[in-house]
Amino acid sequence: MNTVEMLERLVAFDTTSRDSNLELIDLVESHLEAAGVSSRRVWSPDRTKANLWATIGPAVAGGVVVSGHTDCVPVDGQAWTTDPFALTLQGDRLVGRGTADMKGFVASALVAVERWTTQELKRPIHLALSYDEEVGGAGARPLVADMAAANLRPDYCIVGEPSSMQVVTAHKGIETYVATISGTEIHSSLAPRAVNAVEFGARLVTALSDLADQRAAEGPFDDDFDVPHTTIHPGVIHGGTALNIVARLCEVELEFRYLPGESPDALRTKIEGIAAEIAGLMPDINDVGIIVRRRAGFPDLDTPQDSPAVAAVEALTPVAGTSKVAYGTEAGLFAEALNAPTIVCGPGAIAVAHKPDEYVELEQLETCDSFMDALGESLTE
Numbered sequence: 001m002n003t004v005e006m007l008e009r010l011v012a013f014d015t016t017s018r019d020s021n022l023e024l025i026d027l028v029e030s031h032l033e034a035a036g037v038s039s040r041r042v043w044s045p046d047r048t049k050a051n052l053w054a055t056i057g058p059a060v061a062g063g064v065v066v067s068g069h070t071d072c073v074p075v076d077g078q079a080w081t082t083d084p085f086a087l088t089l090q091g092d093r094l095v096g097r098g099t100a101d102m103k104g105f106v107a108s109a110l111v112a113v114e115r116w117t118t119q120e121l122k123r124p125i126h127l128a129l130s131y132d133e134e135v136g137g138a139g140a141r142p143l144v145a146d147m148a149a150a151n152l153r154p155d156y157c158i159v160g161e162p163s164s165m166q167v168v169t170a171h172k173g174i175e176t177y178v179a180t181i182s183g184t185e186i187h188s189s190l191a192p193r194a195v196n197a198v199e200f201g202a203r204l205v206t207a208l209s210d211l212a213d214q215r216a217a218e219g220p221f222d223d224d225f226d227v228p229h230t231t232i233h234p235g236v237i238h239g240g241t242a243l244n245i246v247a248r249l250c251e252v253e254l255e256f257r258y259l260p261g262e263s264p265d266a267l268r269t270k271i272e273g274i275a276a277e278i279a280g281l282m283p284d285i286n287d288v289g290i291i292v293r294r295r296a297g298f299p300d301l302d303t304p305q306d307s308p309a310v311a312a313v314e315a316l317t318p319v320a321g322t323s324k325v326a327y328g329t330e331a332g333l334f335a336e337a338l339n340a341p342t343i344v345c346g347p348g349a350i351a352v353a354h355k356p357d358e359y360v361e362l363e364q365l366e367t368c369d370s371f372m373d374a375l376g377e378s379l380t381e
């Protein structure tokens with residue numbers, strides 16, 4: 001089977017994060033088995049999804065982790081001109097959900113397994129596939145923990161998120177929160193006698209905007225990032241039930257995208273401090289206040305430019321140079337858990353990910369196939 005045929009099969013599984021990925025994992029398992037490679041599943045708590053990892057080559061220290069996620073974002077409400085779950089060739093583009101993000105990379109790696117098994121590797125390639133990347137990385141955490149418990153000591157890791165095959169050494173970290181503002185309900189004609197949760201929610205949003213403005217003005221800055229500072233974004237707000245009732249509840253969802261080097265704990269303390277300050281303006285009565293809950297997060301990635309991993313992966317791809325990207329990935333989790341420098345490099349453009357008519361170019365997949373061959377070759381010495 002070639003990479004395009006494998007991609008066709010992977011795209012045909014609707015692995016939107018809210019649904020099971022087990023049919024895809026079954027396919028991967030039997031594909032690996034046919035190549036004589038045994039694999040291990042790391043289940044989700046409700047066993048509706050699974051991660052999978054496998055070792056190709058000798059079970060010795062060193063080698064490389066090659067990782068991708070199996071889930072994709074929903075197509076709901078998007079204006080696709082093709083069936084998103086049927087791979088469609090248009091000119092030199094393969095169109096379908098997940099082609100760029102990131103079943104193209106996964107297909108290329110799976111097809112490469114057969115070639116790797118004949119390459120007489122002296123150090124192993126650990127293939128690692130996760131679930132739930134698109135919804136906070138719930139899958140990758142137990143996956144990397146399982147791999148760490150197996151005492152793998154890879155020289156480096158590659159996470160194949162779409163980078164147009166350029167070496168990416170760094171990305172921002174993400175922390176997401178929900179702030180729940182509790183007020184008191186009353187007929188709106190008596191509004192001054194109650195605590196309007198919507199009003200206090202609005203104060204919280206304004207305070208967050210002030211903090212965001214301050215970061216934009218004062219930094220810290222890293223000009224290698226497109227947006228060179230930490231951003232704070234309140235993306236969703238819900239509150240109130242009717243105009244003639246003072247709102248008892250308001251919820252604000254917010255995210256930080258922070259520069260490598262910033263402490264997510266310090267950011268958390270900051271947002272909790274802001275919430276406490278605003279809650280302090282509420283009258284002193286029972287059950288009013290603001291509770292901030294952390295929802296999810298991805299650590300930042302910050303692989304030093306002089307890390308041997310950077311040179312090693314640069315040697316595998318024809319695309320010159322390195323970059324830092326704005327989007328988050330599982331790379332920071334791999335780096336942290338396996339204590340190994342981690343690089344993001346994969347086919348397709350991030351600009352088409354998550355969009356209708358997402359595509360990967362044939363040429364990108366060919367480059368990725370050569371990348372996989374060169375990776376195997378690099379481990380034969």
Ligand SMILES: [Zn+2]
Pocket residue numbers: 069101102133161162
């Ligand atoms: Zn992705």
